[in-house]
Amino acid sequence: MTDTYLQxxxxxxxxxxxASLLMxxxxKIAGISGITHQALRSLTSSPSGWRWCFLVGLIVAPLLVAPFGLTLPDAIPGSMWVLAAGGLLVGIGTRVGSGCTSGHGICGIGRLSKRSIVATLxxxxxxIATVTVTRHLL
Amino acid sequence: MKQLLTALIAGLLFGAGLTISMMVDPERVLDFLDIFGDWDPTLAFVMGGGLAVYLPIFHFVVKPRKTTVFGESCDLPSATKVDSKLLGGSVLFGLGWGLSGICPGPALSNLSGGLTGIFVFVATMILGMLIAGRLTR
Known part of the structure; x- marks a missing residue:
């Protein structure tokens, strides 16, 4: 196994x-899209302090590992239009589909939930189909 | 109070994991999704590592106790049916993920990098969540 795979x-x-600690x-399920959406909704309704604490941890974590040479990318690929379209689709899709890579992909499959296995697939x-089209067919 | 601290630590571990595993790099995510091109399998190990920890802890610790270490009940999803909402939403998410190489966790962890593109992504992602929240309520 190469160092990259091990990393x-x-x-x-x-x-x-x-995710295990949060449970x-x-x-609670460590589903980032759900936690983000509920945290935003809590601005106008019931408070959800733990969600904001989790999100703060998620956002500042890269600053703590950066001194070890483990850094964020120095470029985000794609035009602003592609990123805006991508963000909008990710936001709508994760709410309608009740989860994303973390909630369905890690926690849901970890619970062997049929819904999460189907959602992840x-x-x-x-x-994969989208990347195939944008990289090889357009 | 202690649960605010455990949530903060959980977020730190999750964000550190995303950064160390290179899941925060959209270019690498796109290379991972490009199975018909010059495929880079690296990120399969991220999901493998995550499941190697979460799956046994859930089945051997959480499931039998059903309560947290502080004695409160665990908040587990009750839905079991695969419906058109789940499938349609997942298709839209896959489309956005495939276009950008960014999913919600890495989007937020990338904020501290300060790149303009990530602010555009997070702003529109939040807008999308709020729109979908209104429509599906």
Missing amino acids: ALLGGMLLGLG LANG TFMATA
């Missing part, structure tokens, strides 16, 4: 640990 595996285990201590297949 991806260790990073994956670390985020699995974070063991807070009893669906968004993976659609994403």
